[in-house]
Amino acid sequence: MVLxxxxxxxYVINLITKIVAIAAIITATQSLxxxxxxxxxxxxxxxRTLRKLHRFSHIHITNLILDRFLDTRGIFxxxxxxxxxxxxxxxxxxxxxxxxIMIFIIFFSLALTVYREIKFLDAGYSFLLxxxxxxxxxxxxxxxxMVQKAFLFFLSFQLVLAYTTLGFRKLSQLEWRSGYAGxxxxxDPSWVFRRxxxxxxxxxxxxxxSEQLLIIWQxxxxxxxxxxxxxxxxxxxxxxxxxxxxxxxxxxNVFLFSxxxxxxxxxxxxxxxxxxxxxx
Amino acid sequence: xxxxxxxxxxxxxxxxxxxxxxxxxxxxLIRRYNPVKLIPKYDMFSNWEGQPKALYYSATERNGTEIPxxxxxxxxxxxxxxxxxxxxxxxxxxxxxxxxxxxxxARIHSSNPxxxxxxxxxxxxxxxFVNIGREKNFNHIQFVIxxxxxxxxxxxxxxxEKFRSTLIKIT
Numbered sequence: 001m002v003l004x005x006x007x008x009x010x011y012v013i014n015l016i017t018k019i020v021a022i023a024a025i026i027t028a029t030q031s032l033x034x035x036x037x038x039x040x041x042x043x044x045x046x047x048r049t050l051r052k053l054h055r056f057s058h059i060h061i062t063n064l065i066l067d068r069f070l071d072t073r074g075i076f077x078x079x080x081x082x083x084x085x086x087x088x089x090x091x092x093x094x095x096x097x098x099x100x101i102m103i104f105i106i107f108f109s110l111a112l113t114v115y116r117e118i119k120f121l122d123a124g125y126s127f128l129l130x131x132x133x134x135x136x137x138x139x140x141x142x143x144x145x146m147v148q149k150a151f152l153f154f155l156s157f158q159l160v161l162a163y164t165t166l167g168f169r170k171l172s173q174l175e176w177r178s179g180y181a182g183x184x185x186x187x188d189p190s191w192v193f194r195r196x197x198x199x200x201x202x203x204x205x206x207x208x209x210s211e212q213l214l215i216i217w218q219x220x221x222x223x224x225x226x227x228x229x230x231x232x233x234x235x236x237x238x239x240x241x242x243x244x245x246x247x248x249x250x251x252x253n254v255f256l257f258s259x260x261x262x263x264x265x266x267x268x269x270x271x272x273x274x275x276x277x278x279x280x
Numbered sequence: 281x282x283x284x285x286x287x288x289x290x291x292x293x294x295x296x297x298x299x300x301x302x303x304x305x306x307x308x309l310i311r312r313y314n315p316v317k318l319i320p321k322y323d324m325f326s327n328w329e330g331q332p333k334a335l336y337y338s339a340t341e342r343n344g345t346e347i348p349x350x351x352x353x354x355x356x357x358x359x360x361x362x363x364x365x366x367x368x369x370x371x372x373x374x375x376x377x378x379x380x381x382x383x384x385x386a387r388i389h390s391s392n393p394x395x396x397x398x399x400x401x402x403x404x405x406x407x408x409f410v411n412i413g414r415e416k417n418f419n420h421i422q423f424v425i426x427x428x429x430x431x432x433x434x435x436x437x438x439x440x441e442k443f444r445s446t447l448i449k450i451t
Contacts, residue, residue, distance in 0.1 A: 134289075134292075137285055137288055137289070138285065140281060140285055141281045141282050141285055144281075144282045144285075146282055146286065147282050147285045147286060150285065150286040150289045150290075151285075151289060153289075154289040154292065154293055157293050157296075158293070158296060161296055161297065
């Protein structure tokens with residue numbers, strides 16, 4: 001069975017690494033394709049303007065270092081290096097040391113670009129950062145079975161916590177509870193692709209009910225750890241569908257791959273719990 | 281080494297739990313239903329789907345009750361605070377405002393406005409305004425004017441002069 005493969009922690013971590021590499025490729029190619037507009041040479045999006053917005057902008061030494069990395073030329077180089085590192089990580093079978101180096105390069109370049117792009121740390125990037133940092137820490141002792149297990153448990157915990165927190169946050173706001181927030185999003189061309197905007201206008205009830213179901217799914221996500229074999233797969237399928245819908249309708253590709261990268265860890269944790277804890 | 285790494289993961293998990301759904305959040309949830317207060321506990325690695333726009337709406341659309349900006353500010357997730365504007369006297373506020381407006385107007389009035397870009401710059405602009413608003417004690421109506429003016433421009437329904445004059449009026 002395919003699911004039996006997920007009992008092998010090395011296999012699961014390798015799979016996670018490959019999905020993280022795909023997500024990193026997407027981040028780099030997206031930023032490079034929007035390079036001229038995102039990292040303009042002049043004006044508001046230029047680093048020398050943006051850095052004034054940063055908390056540490058008054059510290060000379062910080063600026064001295066960051067100026068080298070985050071000006072237009074530096075950021076291009078960082079994105080290119082991230083792209084190369086993630087392609088190598090995806091397509092080549094690397095030694096533990098080289099794998100660790102590549103993951104660190106991806107993490108470092110992601111952290112720098114996130115620091116530069118002052119908009120906000122979105123769900124996709126924040127989860128990818130967490131994944132890269134976790135993978136890098138795990139790579140300090142790559143062959144230890146205990147470390148591998150701890151990392152996979154940690155990842156599952158983060159995923160469950162993130163979904164549940166989002167569920168609670170949505171539940172606490174009237175706009176989300178009523179489904180109005182989803183309808184608003186599906187009518188906003190800065191969120192949803194124009195070709196799908198008709199959903200918000202023509203089928204507001206469908207959007208609102210889907211959003212309410214999403215809240216229920218997010219709130220009940222911790223159940224995935226204790227549910228039996230066929231039922232927990234439904235949760236996983238709903239999760240995959242949710243991320244695919246986000247990618248399809250809103251273009252949230254990083255969100256898709258960075259969050260799905262943690263799913264193998266969740267399957268591993270579920271299997272382990274079923275075998276070692278819940279059978280007691 | 282293995283013990284250290286496992287310790288790191290345990291501490292990291294505990295910190296995530298604390299910052300995501302820490303005791304303060306739960307106390308608030310139990311004590312009094314208040315969405316604005318429920319937003320804050322997010323750490324760097326948590327996910328936050330909100331935006332300044334959403335935050336702004338959540339702070340002003342409470343049956344017309346105005347929520348003080350200090351409370352809105354306290355509801356920013358830390359990840360937002362990290363990139364919060366370091367607003368000091370050295371920085372030429374009006375100059376920045378002019379740059380922001382100029383850039384936004386250029387985008388809005390271009391033949392093919394890139395909504396993604398505009399959204400990005402809009403976030404920056406909103407944050408400038410939040411800061412200016414805090415300094416000048418803006419009330420929520422002034423923010424509503426700003427928002428509506430911007431939305432009108434997004435729909436290419438208002439003139440550049442009107443937008444500029446509204447900006448000047450409210451600042």
